[in-house]
Amino acid sequence: MKEKWPDLSGKRKNRAGKWAVRIILCVFAAIMVLPLLMLCADSLMGRRELIETCGAVLAGQGERAGFRLFPNYPTLRAYVRLLLDSPEYFTAFWNAMLQTVGVLAGQLLAAVPAAWAFAQFRFPGKKMLWFLYMLLMILPFQVTMVSGYLVLSGAHLLDTHWAVILPGIFSTLPVFILQKTFAGLPKEVLEAARLDGAGNVRIFLDIGIPLGMPGIFSILILGFLEYWNAIEQPMTYLKTEALWPLSLYLPRMIQAEMASAFAASIVTLLPAVLLFFAGQENLEQGIVASGMGRAVKSKNREDW
Known part of the structure; x- marks a missing residue:
């Protein structure tokens, strides 16, 4: 052979x-x-x-x-001048941090319960409301800019930090990500909690939030990266330069001091880079969370 x-x-x-x-x-x-x-x-x-x-x-x-x-x-002269002799930069840095943290805190209070309701409850008009959420998610800022401007002007919130914070709080993208995360949670765990006498609020606080932490971390990281670098919203709603975030202040620095502008860009980039690398694993888990839920379901069916 x-x-x-x-x-x-x-x-x-x-x-x-x-x-x-x-x-x-x-x-x-x-x-x-x-x-x-x-x-x-x-x-x-x-x-x-x-x-x-x-x-x-x-x-x-x-x-x-x-x-x-x-x-x-x-x-290192540019860094020394930026960190020791540029009060305007620190004002813009504080404005960016205040607006970004305000948006993220509001999203935790608004998006997390809304996503849980879409994922776990049945109520009249749910499909239509979810369709509106998806429609708003795909609309660019330029489409809703005029209507948002009129609403904020009627509420006397233009040229304040709230003009940037409030529209960001009710963004639909965090609800979309978390809805997929909460919908992928094992139904057996939730049913067992209900059989033990746990109410909806306790299930949400003790089971939904801990198991959905990857998705929550993912919306925080994505939200920080988005609103830390936001340009269109502050440019439209903020007229006072003392309220400008870093995204609007940096282009003006290029005209005044080129070296300090490059140093400011590096310092501005550091928080976003450090946050991304620190939460990269949670970001990946949050994105694939819905797929994990489907895998658990299919495995349970195979076992039966």
């Missing part, structure tokens, strides 16, 4: 394909990381070196912009 030799050509093709995919992914990753590296390098440059590299774009000086991954004369 003839011995069968292993198919080495197939293994070589698989390895070559894997290496090709890795190389392509590394190239795309480098392209995405390159702007951040440029930002870090520019924040360590002096004014003269910045004009030599970015003057054509930022200051209208020169014919062509350059690129330097490492500054020739690195300095």
Whole structure:
């Protein structure tokens, strides 16, 4: 009998394909990381070196912009000036933090109970109300900008922090994510709690919230990333510069002090980056939470 030799050509093709995919992914990753590296390098440059590299774009000086991954004369002067001699930056930082935290706190109070009601209760008009939620979720801000402006103007909330906070509290995206999370909870656990005499409020507080924490963390992370970098809402509803968040203050810094603007961009980026890496696992769990619930259901059916 003839011995069968292993198919080495197939293994070589698989390895070559894997290496090709890795190389392509590394190239795309480098392209995405390159702007951040440029930002870090520019924040360590002096004014003269910045004009030599970015003057054509930022200051209208020169014919062509350059690129330097490492500054020739690195300095921390921009960071020192930003952190020790820029009270306007700290005011904008506080405004951004106040508006973002206010939106997230309101979403916890409004979106979590609403998502639980959509996932666990039956009531008249539920499908129509859910359809309206989905319709509002896909509408861009430009569509609802005029109506929102008129409502806030009638309530005398324009040019206040509440003009940015209140519309964000009633955003529909957190309800959509949490509804999928709560709908995927094992029905057996909820039924067992009801048989033990637990009411709806106790089930929500003792079972729904603990099991739905991945989804809650995911909406907090996504909400922070969205409203920390929001531009259109503050630009539309805030006219007083003392109320502007960082997203509106940074473009003005570029005109006044280029080096400090790059340093401010790095400092502004840090809270969002740290929060993302700290809650990355919870964010992934929250996104796939509904799939986990379906997997539990299918496994229980197989066991029966």
